[in-house]
Amino acid sequence: MNCLYSVNDIEQQYQGRSVLRVAQMCIETGEVLAFVGPSGAGKSTLLRLLALLETPTRGALTLSLDGVTYPSHSVPIDVQRQIAMVFQRPALLSRTVRANVAAGLRFRGERDTHARVDEALARVALTHLADAYPRTLSGGEMQRVAIARALVLQPRILLLDEPTANLDPYNVGIIESLIADQRQRFNTTVVLVTHNIFQAKRLADRVALFYEGELVEVAPKARFFEASENPRTRAFTSGQLVY
Numbered sequence: 001m002n003c004l005y006s007v008n009d010i011e012q013q014y015q016g017r018s019v020l021r022v023a024q025m026c027i028e029t030g031e032v033l034a035f036v037g038p039s040g041a042g043k044s045t046l047l048r049l050l051a052l053l054e055t056p057t058r059g060a061l062t063l064s065l066d067g068v069t070y071p072s073h074s075v076p077i078d079v080q081r082q083i084a085m086v087f088q089r090p091a092l093l094s095r096t097v098r099a100n101v102a103a104g105l106r107f108r109g110e111r112d113t114h115a116r117v118d119e120a121l122a123r124v125a126l127t128h129l130a131d132a133y134p135r136t137l138s139g140g141e142m143q144r145v146a147i148a149r150a151l152v153l154q155p156r157i158l159l160l161d162e163p164t165a166n167l168d169p170y171n172v173g174i175i176e177s178l179i180a181d182q183r184q185r186f187n188t189t190v191v192l193v194t195h196n197i198f199q200a201k202r203l204a205d206r207v208a209l210f211y212e213g214e215l216v217e218v219a220p221k222a223r224f225f226e227a228s229e230n231p232r233t234r235a236f237t238s239g240q241l242v243y
Ligand code: ADP
Pocket: 014, 015, 019, 037, 038, 039, 040, 041, 042, 043, 044, 045, 046, 193, 210
């Protein structure tokens, strides 16, 4: 199989406590994969590992791009730059929206960022707020700035940690359309953590359920929601597993 990420028997511990164990997982190029499961199940931990922000305590995580496979602890900077992560509570600079979106490009030493920033702002429907300051924005607008800041970098891998948590339907709609559009237009691989089972149904090709630090099952959406033989998946999709 052609895996963008391969997970091989990894474990993540914090202060000696095991919070995540995954025996095998292949994340395919161009797929939208949703991580679901109760709070504390290890979803964000795995997302941080995929973002290369941490390396697993044990086991192997590899990233394969353009025919080259890298262990997660030694991915070259230009390959790391193909990955963008949006955190659940994005930290924005106390500068204008436009400056926030341009920051990543500037950091990479790129000039003439104007047109790309304008395009990213248009995609998140924030053109009218380009000169506003984050403190004046709603939660949904701030989240859209964070997404524009990621998209402007044209990542091949987009990692989203609960991108629509606590947002109203208008903002959820904009963000979900963007995710679908990003995959369709650019074949970006998207991994998103979501508490919203309906969002997983709307957006994902495959769904992975985590429970108490274990990967319970990863399956194509239709099988996950309608034909899983795993008792815990069935409990989760029928709403019996509290989360
Ligand atoms: P989820 O995203 O499924 O809600 P997380 O991956 O955030 O779960 O957390 C899994 C477990 O790991 C939780 O018990 C959490 O408290 C713990 N944890 C996460 N990050 C850290 C950290 N940096 N240090 C210590 N414990 C952590």
